Amino acid sequence: MPIGSFSSSWTRKLAPLAYRFTQNPAHFIHTTSTIATKIMTSVPTTVNKTAHEFDKGNLDAVLTRRFFYAPAFEIYGGVAGLYDYGPTGSSLQANILDAWRKHYIIEEDMLELDTTIMTLDEVLKTSGHVAKFxxxxxxxxxxxxxxxxxxxxxxxxxxxxxxxxxxxxxxxxxxxxxxxxxxxxxxxxxxxxxxxxxxxxxxxxxxxxxxxxxxxxxxxxxxxxxxxxxxxxxxxxxxxxxxxLMFESNIGPTGAIKGYLRPETAQGHFVNFARLLEFNNGRVPFASAQIGKSFRNEIAPRQGLLRVREFTMAEIEHYVDPLDKKHARFNEVKDVVLTLLPKDVQQEGRTDLVQMTTGEAVGKGIVDNETLGYFLARTQLFLTKIGIDPKRLRCRQHMANEMAHYAADCWDFEIQSSYGWVECVGCADRSAYDLTVHSVRTKQALRVQQRLEKPVVVEKFDVQYEAKPFGMKFKKDAGAIKETLAGLPKERLQCIKDEFASKGSSLVKCADGKEHEITPDLVRIEPITVTEHVREFTPNVIEPSFGIGRILYSLLEHSYWAREQDVARGVLSFPVLVAPIKVLIVAISNDPALTTIIHDLTRRFRKLGIASRIDDSGASIGKKYARNDELGTPFGVTVDFASEWG
Amino acid sequence: MPIGSFSSSWTRKLAPLAYRFTQNPAHFIHTTSTIATKIMTSVPTTVNKTAHEFDKGNLDAVLTRRFFYAPAFEIYGGVAGLYDYGPTGSSLQANILDAWRKHYIIEEDMLELDTTIMTLDEVLKTSGHVAKFxxxxxxxxxxxxxxxxxxxxxxxxxxxxxxxxxxxxxxxxxxxxxxxxxxxxxxxxxxxxxxxxxxxxxxxxxxxxxxxxxxxxxxxxxxxxxxxxxxxxxxxxxxxxxxxLMFESNIGPTGAIKGYLRPETAQGHFVNFARLLEFNNGRVPFASAQIGKSFRNEIAPRQGLLRVREFTMAEIEHYVDPLDKKHARFNEVKDVVLTLLPKDVQQEGRTDLVQMTTGEAVGKGIVDNETLGYFLARTQLFLTKIGIDPKRLRCRQHMANEMAHYAADCWDFEIQSSYGWVECVGCADRSAYDLTVHSVRTKQALRVQQRLEKPVVVEKFDVQYEAKPFGMKFKKDAGAIKETLAGLPKERLQCIKDEFASKGSSLVKCADGKEHEITPDLVRIEPITVTEHVREFTPNVIEPSFGIGRILYSLLEHSYWAREQDVARGVLSFPVLVAPIKVLIVAISNDPALTTIIHDLTRRFRKLGIASRIDDSGASIGKKYARNDELGTPFGVTVDFASEWG
Incomplete structure (x- = not known):
């Protein structure tokens, strides 16, 4: 016997009354999975979302009242820049992160990481954060x-x-x-x-x-x-x-080991590069990905979730051959249309947006390479899938003077909200900066060895020493000088050779800062020809970095509107994919028989992994729907007296 | 045309060759979803996992070589007690957390939270952590x-x-x-x-x-x-x-606001209790749940993942009426069998385990109440679902002297591994401790108001003052004395009244530590009868708290065994639910046509959310399977020359 109708809430008409549940478990599961499929693929019906102007005050009231988020330690007076997510905000965030994980980590076969927040000071000295952040x-x-x-x-x-x-x-x-x-x-x-x-x-x-x-x-x-x-x-x-701007602490009881809370998850990827490369059988390109908290001890945080001291990031580090930034799957995204604000336009003082396909943008050299283009397109797809309005989304290229200390090229996805255009995703080409500095500092080879199909013949310099007089002259510095010379590029060795010829000596500066004068009677630098079967290089890193809190807040603004007929009735029309609660369950009266049914119903939904919520308060059905519109619940089941459970 | 066979890897025989893919998208999705259903519900075939004794050295070698986890900042020499999870370990953890979220948060309709790690010192002073942790x-x-x-x-x-x-x-x-x-x-x-x-x-x-x-x-x-x-x-x-043991830091630039990295997620729940209660329409019982990182600055960390300085926890705080710890769904779990080590047995110096159903344990009063019993049973179900061996799992009750400063009763789920029996989940009854101390400190009412069906008549004491002489005598302390008396329980007021009668005065100690002598001419304490329509109480908190790293490590030990025929060939037989990679894809030769097919195949799997991994190295098929046994990949697809793609 049918027990209730599966009706629509505000956005979707799913052929009301077409799905009727019975207590028969097989029938219930069949009906529910049919609905679940429809839920995940259904498209909102047209509603007039623009009848009333966006009212930030109203939205803020909803976000607080329905506990999307609130100041942390509010009962203690709170601390600027720290927020707690409540049940609705947490579920929304969890669903966004789940979608992110599927879209990137699973679908693109990325190597997931979970590295520590507490970071050894040496790591962040090397990366430049201790000096420059x-x-x-x-x-x-x-x-x-x-x-x-x-x-x-x-x-x-x-x-x-x-x-x-x-x-x-x-x-x-x-x-x-x-x-x-x-x-x-x-x-x-x-x-x-x-x-x-x-x-x-x-x-x-x-x-x-x-x-x-x-x-x-x-x-x-x-x-x-x-x-x-x-x-x-x-x-x-x-x-x-x-x-x-980093939070500082001591690790262990001695006070001798200093640590910082990471300002980004990226360094955790880089220090693990050698293991990741091995896991990927020594080959590039590949990507690592990590979702986690990062920290930034702002001097004066403001603007709610947009500038906070603790935040969830999702970061991808894609390691690529610097000589070949093609992407194997570029073809799949070449027709994705991007809205671009290139640096040339900005340097002329304008903000005109250009729409073009990813293929065209890379083809014309506006976006530097296929890999960067690929991630811009994939990110466009991700953001619109979770509900960001594509008309309020643009890719802005960084101008030279605003790039981070490590970046070679950078595009930001900016999302428009009542705060203006806000950077929510950065897609930076960090070049080989991080891997190089960590490698130099730790003397670990963070490089890729690529077997060449055809061996190549390379002109190099061979450095030989007159061991005895060299040792006698430089004594304990001899080792450091040899190490320094061994690490010099070809061009620098050529200079030394030229100076030997012109001046009869040359200066070498070692890692400890000391300079030494070397002479051709002690050091011989001769050109040699070497056949190499392996090419060795430090990969470049393309980094799409997502500020989840900023995306979440922008999504709240883009999803919020008021009913055409009733300006006081706010709606958050999330896509089903990210909606915190998928189904509202109400009974048409407080009859105990119906109460039993709705509790049984929600249990069955939840057992199938579908978040549902009962509203069994004394309010009218209309009021119940309105209250759940504020939570962004897309579907509703009403159990009526025609229902029989059994 | 069929393109490849879906064959079994080590654990499961899924009718090899029964599923053959074609390039036709509809057919591919149909075949894959049929398989996906089978994957999620299939039961391992019997293999002999105990042919060889457990060898921790071998397991450790696999965990390092296949990058389940490694010391953090390893290239910088590492820091004790900090570990990074690599691709396999992160995915395993993500799958465990996803299962946890579905098992508890979704299925039980818990209110999810994501509160800050950085915690104001005042909060942790109140909770007792600054003094006692x-x-x-x-x-x-x-x-x-x-x-x-x-x-x-x-x-x-x-x-x-x-x-x-x-x-x-x-x-x-x-x-x-x-x-x-x-x-x-x-x-x-x-x-x-x-x-x-x-x-x-x-x-x-x-x-x-x-x-x-x-x-x-x-x-x-x-x-x-x-x-x-x-x-x-x-x-x-x-x-x-x-x-x-808490990591300390400063919030903001002034140095005036001190913070600690949270030692547990629980305090983030408690300080938000008022908002959570409101979200739940003012009613108990309900539960909040949170997954996140916590920190413990150990003096000397050891034992790998078991005792670390930064770890992922999953905590539930279930708020319940102290007079009614029944659980509405207890009936659903009453037949779950628990392995118990009650405190009586331990106090006699024995460690005999008792097996009984949850219903019996609660019925006999061994487990104090239905709610505690419910969570013990649900946790037993969760741990065995993700692959913990039920024979190496026990619930040990805390003895009085080992309980945390806030706990009223506590059961630990201990899992046996090569480190002995290790606490992995604590189920504590924290009583009303935390909510009470935060309420007293912040003067916010963290209480439940319950409308009584029948009003009750209560005997109380009314305190009246001779305003003028009282004020003149106590001056600026008058307010504090009034506040103190207003907060005293009935029993204490009775004592004062008795002392008035016997000694003509009584001493009152205020919050500032000062004592004052009050007399009946200034303060009158009279019994009154009040009819109450609302009952007000501070809920008790039952807290199941999961150490995810410990569970993950125990699972690794429980899943590891060596092939009967080949002791060097280690296998990690994870349940499909948590396996980092579900399907291995290999081609029978390096023929470019087959290479194209396996890449297309993995893409299609991943698009459907099924983590698959190609092994296109030069190794033999047997070797490839062996390598993926170490990753715990339960299924494999072999693409052969009978395959035609299109």
Missing amino acids: ADWMVKDTKNGEIYRADHLVEAVIEARLKGDKEARGIEHVEVEETDEKKKKKKKNVKAAAVKLDDNTVAEYEFLLAQIDNYTGPELGEIIRKHKITNPTTGNELTEPVEFN | ADWMVKDTKNGEIYRADHLVEAVIEARLKGDKEARGIEHVEVEETDEKKKKKKKNVKAAAVKLDDNTVAEYEFLLAQIDNYTGPELGEIIRKHKITNPTTGNELTEPVEFN
Whole structure:
């Protein structure tokens, strides 16, 4: 006997009443798996999502009330930049990560990793993070309040320019801020309507245009020259001090081993490269992938989930022959259309977007190579699959001055939300930087040996020593000099040989910093011809790196709308793939017989892995549907009196 | 046309040759999903796994060679207690976690959480971790080497007793160490064969029996009295110093906000209790669940994955009415058979295991209540589902002296491996401890309000004040006294009332530690009768807490065996559910036509979410199967010349 109808919730009409459950287990499973298939493949029916303008206040209220996320330790007053995900947010995140894992790790046969968060300081010294992963900060000399130096200078100068315009009676047109980079730096600073002289205005405008390029000492100079103080207190500021953005701790009880919480998962891939390569039978290309938490001890976190101190990342490191960045599966994605903002366009001060297929973008050299193009296309497919609006998604190429210290080329997927265009996925070509520095530091060969089909003949230099006099002259430094010479490239050896000829000597600088003068009577450098059967190289790394919290927040904005008939009734129309709860189960009345059925029903759904939720409160059916629209539940089952369970 | 046969790998015979693929997409998907269903439900055929004794050396070699896991930052020399999971280990872990999530979170409708690792110090002060989550350590006074005080004392005393036996000519029988607690403390210490007097032997034996109960100062006393020095150097040791096992860091740039890396995920649940309760419409029972990393800065980590400084946990906090610990679904698990080691048995010094159904264990009061019993049964089902050998699995009840500072009752799932019986899942009744302390500290009500079906009449005390003289007498302390009295239980108010009658006054101790004498002329305490329509209570928390790394390592040992015919050929026979790779794909020759087919085949498998791996090396088919036995790949497809693709 049928026991309930499988009806639609807000988005999908799945032929209501077509699926009726019975208690017969085989029939139940058959019906449910039929539905499950439909669930995963069904397409939303058309609803008018744009009847009302997006209202961030309403969305925020829903996110808090339905516990998508909330400030961590809220009952203790919270800490800026730390958030906890509640039941709905966690499930949404888990579903996004599951989709990511299937889309990349499983489908592309990537080598998964789970490396430690606590990272030995030496690793991050080598990668450059201990020296360079820092922001400049200034302190109020009296109350100790701390600001990011560049943000503060920018805010004060902007306010003064605004004050100048007011004084001159020029209407101040607020430039539309669509760029996240700009927005995040804004501090609410006001300045009096004071007219500035024309030179100062010009100087200020130049300063703003260059704000990203100043060093700490330069910012200090600007602060002193332009008498910038703490806008809140009027107190003087300290000189800018570098603040490293990594959380620091000690490993073990002695205090002798220092560690940092990783700022990215990437270094965990690189230090395992030799094992990964062996696992892949010594061949490239291949990719490693990791999902996990990373940390960034921001000076002043803001903007909710977009700039936090602890966040989930999903990172891919794809190792590729630097001479061959073709991709075996490029053909499968060549027709995927990308929305591009290339660097040339930006350098002309424009933000016009160009739409073209991945094949065309790589063919024209706008995107450098097939591998980078392949990941851009796959990422476009992933983001739209989980529900990001393709019209609010663009690939922006980095300009030379904004690239990370390790990157050779970089494209960001930026997603548009109420915060402007926000970087959510970075696709960087990190070149051979990381593998090279770790290899040099640890003296481990992080290189690929490729058997050549045809041996090649190579011109090299052979270095020979007059062992006895060489040893007597350089004593304990002799070994270091030999090691240094053995590691020099061909070009440098040619220089030394030339200097031998022209000056009769040459200087060699060893790893310990000491310089030594070598002479041709002790060191002979002769050209030789070698036949090589193996080519050895350090692979380049293409890195698609996903900020999961940013993607999740953007998805919330893109999924949120209000019913055409009722602006107060918010809906989160997630794709079924990522919806935290797939099916709402309600009974048409509080009759105990129906209550038994809905509890049995949800148990059966859940046993099949389909997240379902009962609403057995006293509210009306309409109210129940509305409440579950807010959770983004796409389907509903209503159990009515026509139902008989047995 | 058929293109390849779906044949069995080592464990399962799936009617070889019955499934043949063709390039026709519909047929391929149909065949694959038929197989996928079989894969997930198939039962291993019988193979002789016990022909050879377990060899930990061989297993370790496989785990390293096939990169299940390796020391973190190995190329930098590594750090004790930190491990990275490689491709096979990560996928195994991901599959275990996926199974866990489905078994608990989805199937039981738990509220998932993802809370921060970085935890405000105040939270962990309240929970007791800042004061109590510590071990005592001693330092070598000359070389600074550090030991856990209790481990060192135990090792030295044991060695001396052994030396005594040798001197007396008594053969020393090594007691079989099956208990992980004992084993982990062992340090390889040797003492000379010196005869001790009988009193000293008795004292040493008493000391060893009590070793878990000594405080730091007591351990210091023992070290001095028995002249215990660093056994390696002979140098004297410092007094025992407490070392907190949490990693500490600063949040933000000021240094004013201190944080710790969480030692458990549980506190993240408790501080969110009010929001979780609201999400669940104010009703208990319900459970929250979280999977994530936790940290423990061990003094001296050992034993591979069993005692590490960073580990993945999966924790459930089930909130239940302290007066009603029944479980609605208990009936579904009452017949699950548990292997129990109750505390009574242990207190008699025995380790006899008792087998009984969950229903019987709860019925007889051996397991305290239905909810605890329910989780024990569900956990038994989970662990055996992922491949833990039920014969090497037991539930051991904690004795009173070994319980954590917050626990009211506790059962551990212990899994037997070459390290003995190791705690892998703890099922603790944490009572109302955590919610109460957080509530008191933050003044937030972390309580459940339950509408009573019938109102109840309650006898209480009403406290009234002579406002003016009371205020004049106690001045600024008046508020604190009122607050203290308002928070006192009925029994305490009765005492005060009694003291008023007998002595004419009573002492009240406020939260700031000050004591005040109150008198009946200023404070009146009168019995009143109140009709209550709502019952308010702090729920108790039942906590099943899973150490995923320990379970994973135990599973590796339980899954490892060597072929009867070839002891060198190791096999990891994972259940299909958790196997990192499901299908091995090989071609019968290196013919380019076959190579194309296997690459196409693996792509199609992976697109359907089935992890498959090609072996296209030059090895023989037999060798290829052997290599993939080591990865625990249960199925294989061989593409032969009978195959035609298209």
